[in-house]
Amino acid sequence: MGKTTIQDVSKHLGEEVTIGAWIHNKRSSGKIAFLQLRDGTGFIQGVISKNDIGEEKFDQAKGLTQETSLFVTGTIVEDTRSPLGFEMQISDFTIIHEAEDYPITPKEHGTEFLMDHRHLWLRSKKQHAIMKVRNEIIRATYEFFNEQGYVKIDPPILTGSSAEGTTELFHTKYFDEDAYLSQSGQLYMEAAAMAFNKVFSFGPTFRAEKSKTRRHLIEFWMIEPEMAFMDHDDSLEVQEQYVSHIAKSVLQNCKVELEALDRDLTSLQKIEAPFPRITYDDAVKLLHEKGFEDIEWGEDFGAPHETAIAESFDKPVFITHYPLDIKAFYMKPDPERPDVALCADLIAPEGYGEIIGGSQRIDDLELMEQRYKEHDLTGDAYQWYLQLRQYGSVPHSGFGLGLERTVAWIAGVEHVRETIPFPRLLNRLYP
Known part of the structure; x- marks a missing residue:
């Protein structure tokens, strides 16, 4: 298992890799959580299954905040619905720094606010x-x-x-x-x-x-x-x-x-x-x-x-x-x-x-x-x-x-x- 970047995941299809990333967005549905990850080279969706990762880790994943940094480990699989063509099936993650109250949320912001940030x-x-x-x-x-x-x-x-x-x-x-x-x-x-x-x-x-x-x-x-x-x-x-x-x-x-x-x-x-x-x-x-x-x-x-x-x-x-x-x-x-x-x-x-x-x-x-x-x-x-x-x-x-x-x-x-x-x-x- 080695480290890679999102832009290079196509080279690791079917392999388990680790990516240093930030949480761009997230959503969860029942026993599945979807993490939108970015690492500076691109964006990829990471999928976490409660059955695969355990209840404690799954609850931690659901609580991850926007722009929290972490190391994410998982297997790269094809996903034709993604613009990238791939997604990650996450098996583990380690939080590096938990971000609190990130000012730019998914809601609409005014231009001056965005320029100030x-x-x-x-x-x-x-x-x-x-x-x-x-x-x-x-x-x-x-x-x-x-x-x-x-x-x-x-x-x-x-x-x-x-x-x-x-x-x-x-x-x-x-x-x-x-x-x-x-x-x-x-x-x-x-x-x-x-x-x-x-x-x-x-x-x-x-x-x-x-x-x-x-x-x-x-x-x-x-x-x-x-x-x-x-x-x-x-x-x-x-x-x-x-x-x-x-x-x-x-x-x-x-x-x-x-x-x-x-x-x-x-x-x-x-x-x-x-x-x-x-x-x-x-x-x-x-x-x-x-x-x-x-x-x-x-x-x-x-x-x-x-x-x-x-x-x-x-x-x-x-x-x-x-x-x-x-x-x-x-x-x-x-x-x-x-x-x-x-x-x-x-x-x-x-x-x-x-x-x-x-x-x-x-x-x-x-x-x-x-x-x-x-x-x-x-x-x-x-x-x-x-x-x-x-x-x-x-x-x-x-x-x-x-x-x-x-x-x-x-x-x-x-x-x-x-x-x-x-x-x-x-x-x-x-x-």
Whole structure:
């Protein structure tokens, strides 16, 4: 008899094993007790028979409280009714710690209460499933970029400037200098691409944006690839292949979790490259046809606009060639039409909005110097970035994928606050 985990019980069919677990829930009926067990790797039902375990132990089992920890010993058997496909016939158990008055009971709780108890809420079946989907997306991300020959480079979190020239930054003092929490690692990844050709980063970013929408977090995680010798169209191909890869990986490796989330799989099964593409010009026309007559050329799209555009497609859709004036200073103008940028946002289906923003970067020194002047970037903080165009400049492109929005879309979760272990919101820094 050996120890195992719930996720590995399929390897021990017909064997007696011991699992360290917590009581998720329980019920009893006559001489049978059913324990819903969790061990962090998954959930399994344990069945206790009074005839097998004895009256004293059976009474103890009926008195077990929610989140009590214990070692459970029993035989693994098949159970076709279970999402896991197995259950445990318990022959013995040993209590490690008895929990009293666990605050999150099976009844309904308000969102603020659950957020105040986020450290405990993570134990629930739905939250556990969301985090497992998040983990699979991260695993599949490393798999995709490693197989494609990318080098992972870690940009700094403390920076002396803004990546996009915005003011929505967290300011701090860096000894006797001003510093900011990074809102993107992109500029540094461009430098890395000039050294390693194809690179990607994965790390936290911060936006001091006073937004309360279901799509926004103050602290979130970004995957940011940058590629030398790649143009805009090359980048779009990488993006759609990457998103297709992570969607397929979740479908393949998170079946139990997607079932726990009641996720409709039909929409996810359609996520396969290539993705449809629509220009900003055509998107404005489409919005006018859908009744959004107030949107004018040159304005950025909001959440309702993105949702309306996505409704016309059953896959993620690229919106390309936005007006240059509403995009970041580093985006390359289209040589055939200088008023729009060689850029794209990838809009997820089902109302989840933008999950990727990307572009071809300006590689011409003279044009970048001009953009510096237009955006008042004349200080020392950006001089190193200008030098990337001065010493061996090449065409290059990149993009950033927001992890939490992607998790929300693939998991079918309404609010991004549930897609990160400990969310940082406008009015929340606890726990």
